[in-house]
Structure formats: structure tokens, C-alpha cells
Amino acid sequence: MIDFIPLEFYQYYYINTALVIVIFTMLHSWVLELDDYKNILYIKTIGYLLLILILLYIGLRPVSGRYFADMRTYSNTFEYYANGGDLKTDKDVFFQLITKFCAEIMTVNAYFLMCAVLYIVPMYRVSKAFFKEYWFYSFLMFLVSFSFWSYGVNGIRNGLATSMFLWAISFYEKKPLMIAFMILSMLFHKTLLLPILAFSLTFLHNKSKTYLIFWIAAIPLSIALGSFWESLFASLGFADDRLSGYLTNESAGRSGFRYDFLFYSSFPVIAGWFYIFKKDFQDKLYHHIFNTYLITNAFWILVIRANFSNRFAYLSWFLMGLIIIYPLLKEQFHKHQHIVIGQILVAYFSFTYLMFTIYYAR
Structure with a gap:
């Protein structure tokens, strides 16, 4: 010890x-x-x-x-x-x-x-x-x-x-x-049913454009309808009684729409969009992983105001680093690709460092 x-x-x-x-x-x-x-x-x-x-x-x-x-x-x-x-x-x-x-x-x-x-x-x-x-x-x-x-x-x-x-x-x-x-x-942990179902769905339909539209649409739908989504998913008894409790429990107060976390969640979305649609990165597994992230993160966006919504966010966040770095370690996209990798490491870690040293240190 x-x-x-x-x-x-x-x-x-x-x-x-x-x-x-x-x-x-x-x-x-x-x-x-x-x-x-x-x-x-x-x-x-x-x-x-x-x-x-x-x-x-x-x-x-x-x-x-x-x-x-x-x-x-x-x-x-x-x-x-x-x-x-x-x-x-x-x-x-x-x-x-x-x-x-x-x-x-x-x-x-x-x-x-x-x-x-x-x-x-x-x-x-x-x-x-x-x-x-x-x-x-x-x-x-x-x-x-x-x-x-x-x-x-x-x-x-x-x-x-x-x-x-x-x-x-x-x-x-x-x-x-x-x-x-x-x-x-x-x-x-039973909540892994969500990413498992999302990953399975990508074997039936693996077009990133579809899931990207779904992810983008989730933002205004969450802003406009708010607690409707939390009540809906709770009524379905989504996978785990504890998560249903997080969705509906008002005792801890509402967290509000987390624009900072939405900004953080957009990092792999931007990376995936750039390499798939701009650089035409054709890697079947990468599409599976990226699309799984879009589905699970969109679910979190819909219930973003729920208590302990970070527990929902983590069902997609654990894939973030992999999605961002994957294309750069598979194919040559940039003239100075090693420098790009170093810059991405610094940029990605910067959010973590600032949250720990500034936001949570208050």
C-alpha cells in the first residue's frame, strides 16, 4: 500500500x-x-x-x-x-x-x-x-x-x-x-447494455452520416423538450433501476444543461467527422466505434439535465480518446503527422487539466 x-x-x-x-x-x-x-x-x-x-x-x-x-x-x-x-x-x-x-x-x-x-x-x-x-x-x-x-x-x-x-x-x-x-x-454493470446495443446496431447500419444527424438533432431536442426525455427513459425502466432513479430524483436538484460537457463531448465528433467525411477514412471498425459513440452520447445529451448525468456520459466518454487518435495511428493524413499527434495530446489533456485545477478546485 x-x-x-x-x-x-x-x-x-x-x-x-x-x-x-x-x-x-x-x-x-x-x-x-x-x-x-x-x-x-x-x-x-x-x-x-x-x-x-x-x-x-x-x-x-x-x-x-x-x-x-x-x-x-x-x-x-x-x-x-x-x-x-x-x-x-x-x-x-x-x-x-x-x-x-x-x-x-x-x-x-x-x-x-x-x-x-x-x-x-x-x-x-x-x-x-x-x-x-x-x-x-x-x-x-x-x-x-x-x-x-x-x-x-x-x-x-x-x-x-x-x-x-x-x-x-x-x-x-x-x-x-x-x-x-x-x-x-x-x-x-448493467448500464453497458446501452453501448452494447449501440455497437450491435452499427452492424445492421454502419453509415456515420445517419448517426451524426441523430447526434446533432439531439441537442435542440434536449433544449426544447427538457425533462420529457428523462421521464420517457425512466418509464421504460432503462436497464437499471438506479439509473431510472437518477433520471427522476429531484432531491439533489437539477444540474442544468451542461454546455461545458457538450463542448467536451464534441471533440471525438469533430475528429470523426473530419477523418471520415473530409479525409475519406474507410476503416470499418473505426466506423463501428465512432457510430457507437454518437448513439450513446446522443442519449446522454437527451437526459443531460438529470442528476448524476455524468454516469450516462461515461457510457460514451470512455471511447473518446480512442476515436480521436485512431485515424492518426492508422494512416498518413498530414505532412508532419507526429507533430499533429503531439498537439492533439496537449489539446485533449488541456480540458482534463483545466477542469481539475480550476473548475473542481474552486
């Missing part, structure tokens, strides 16, 4: 270490070509070092409900099972089974390390599977995403579920494995 770092500085060290790595990577892009041997050596070395360090840093953090929110709840459940408690069957039984099993054979610190492995390693796996020796850029995009920290230390079940989804699409060429891991993701 890493207990020599004051808890109040845990997130501070993460965000500023990420800043140093992003800036250093951008500087590399200015002086070396993407396929230069020195650059390949750098991204391989820093990539594996970063993978190990982030696993240990998140996985061995002390148990705290004050600084890591729901971590205390997970810890209490673990201790309940360690003391011989009966299996809880009221929600996400598969995750409860895993926790109960772990409580019988390991300590709570080992349990959270295992959760970190299951959360982070799939990000490495999908990056390595898609981009080979350039996997570091994709992996770094995952690690500097706005939601990465929150779902690694707080909304752990959600984070594990979306990582299982990422692992699933890494088996795109092996459909039985892909389906198995998608089912596994839903067993971790």
Missing part, C-alpha cells in the same frame, strides 16, 4: 505527472519522426514504465471514502464478505460474486490492485491490438481522459465494465470472444 503520499495530494500528483509526460511527448514529436528508432524506443520505454506505475499508484492507494468516494463502500462490502456475509443479490450479482471470492483469498489492498489491473490493462490491450508499436499514444489518451481518474478510484464497477467493453472490441476479428467479453462487461 502506498501510504507515504498525503491523500489530499494523490490526484494532484497524478494530474501533474500526466502534464509532464504529455509535454515531453509533444516535444519529442517536434524533433523526431513518428517511425524514428529513437522515438519508438522512447514510446516503448515510457509506455511500459507508465503502465506499471499507474497500476501501482491506483491499485495500492490507501482506502479512503473522503478522497476516493465510493472506495469506502467497496471496502465495506469486501470486509462484509471477509467476515462471512451472505451474497448480496440486489444488484450486479456477478461483481458481488467476484468480490466475495476475492474476500476469501486476499486482502482488501490486493483486491483494489486487482480492480486496477482489470481497469487499466484492457486500455493497454486494445491500444496494442490496434496500433502495434504505436500503442503508447492511444494508451496515454486513455490515461489523460477527463473521466479516467474518477472511474479508477471512485466509480470502480462502471470503470471495470467499460474496460471489459474495450477488451471486447480488441477481439473484433474474433467475434465469439468479442461477444463473450461484451456479455462480461454487462455482467459487471
Whole structure:
């Protein structure tokens, strides 16, 4: 357990270490070509070092409900099972089974390390599977995403579920494995039914223009009709009683239309539009992923005023970094493409850094 770092500085060290790595990577892009041997050596070395360090840093953090929110709840459940408690069957039984099993054979610190492995390693796996020796850029995009920290230390079940989804699409060429891991993701958290259904829909219709129109239309529809969509989806009992509660519960107040988050959500939309429609990027898998994002993010836009709407947003946000960087690691689009990759890393991370250091620091 890493207990020599004051808890109040845990997130501070993460965000500023990420800043140093992003800036250093951008500087590399200015002086070396993407396929230069020195650059390949750098991204391989820093990539594996970063993978190990982030696993240990998140996985061995002390148990705290004050600084890591729901971590205390997970810890209490673990201790309940360690003391011989009966299996809880009221929600996400598969995750409860895993926790109960772990409580019988390991300590709570080992349990959270295992959760970190299951959360982070799939990000490495999908990056390595898609981009080979350039996997570091994709992996770094995952690690500097706005939601990465929150779902690694707080909304752990959600984070594990979306990582299982990422692992699933890494088996795109092996459909039985892909389906198995998608089912596994839903067993971790039932809300993954939405991206799974969206991804499945793209196999029936994979035209990005259709889904882009749907995404754009969701904005005025949400502004004009407001709570209508929240009541509609809640009445349908969408996948999870807890999410229905978030849609209709007024006790915590309404969050209002989050234009800042809509702006953030537009990053992969703009990237996908540019490479698909302007650069004619014809990659079937990329279209599947991009269209899945458009569908799930449009759903969030419709219920954007709901309490805890970030829980809906994360059902699309976990794909953001992958969508933005994917084309640049697959084809040559720009004369100085390595510089473009460095600039995109900085621009993408800037939102995360500013939100943590300015918005949430108030």
C-alpha cells in the first residue's frame, strides 16, 4: 500500500505527472519522426514504465471514502464478505460474486490492485491490438481522459465494465470472444447494455452520416423538450433501476444543461467527422466505434439535465480518446503527422487539466 503520499495530494500528483509526460511527448514529436528508432524506443520505454506505475499508484492507494468516494463502500462490502456475509443479490450479482471470492483469498489492498489491473490493462490491450508499436499514444489518451481518474478510484464497477467493453472490441476479428467479453462487461454493470446495443446496431447500419444527424438533432431536442426525455427513459425502466432513479430524483436538484460537457463531448465528433467525411477514412471498425459513440452520447445529451448525468456520459466518454487518435495511428493524413499527434495530446489533456485545477478546485 502506498501510504507515504498525503491523500489530499494523490490526484494532484497524478494530474501533474500526466502534464509532464504529455509535454515531453509533444516535444519529442517536434524533433523526431513518428517511425524514428529513437522515438519508438522512447514510446516503448515510457509506455511500459507508465503502465506499471499507474497500476501501482491506483491499485495500492490507501482506502479512503473522503478522497476516493465510493472506495469506502467497496471496502465495506469486501470486509462484509471477509467476515462471512451472505451474497448480496440486489444488484450486479456477478461483481458481488467476484468480490466475495476475492474476500476469501486476499486482502482488501490486493483486491483494489486487482480492480486496477482489470481497469487499466484492457486500455493497454486494445491500444496494442490496434496500433502495434504505436500503442503508447492511444494508451496515454486513455490515461489523460477527463473521466479516467474518477472511474479508477471512485466509480470502480462502471470503470471495470467499460474496460471489459474495450477488451471486447480488441477481439473484433474474433467475434465469439468479442461477444463473450461484451456479455462480461454487462455482467459487471448493467448500464453497458446501452453501448452494447449501440455497437450491435452499427452492424445492421454502419453509415456515420445517419448517426451524426441523430447526434446533432439531439441537442435542440434536449433544449426544447427538457425533462420529457428523462421521464420517457425512466418509464421504460432503462436497464437499471438506479439509473431510472437518477433520471427522476429531484432531491439533489437539477444540474442544468451542461454546455461545458457538450463542448467536451464534441471533440471525438469533430475528429470523426473530419477523418471520415473530409479525409475519406474507410476503416470499418473505426466506423463501428465512432457510430457507437454518437448513439450513446446522443442519449446522454437527451437526459443531460438529470442528476448524476455524468454516469450516462461515461457510457460514451470512455471511447473518446480512442476515436480521436485512431485515424492518426492508422494512416498518413498530414505532412508532419507526429507533430499533429503531439498537439492533439496537449489539446485533449488541456480540458482534463483545466477542469481539475480550476473548475473542481474552486
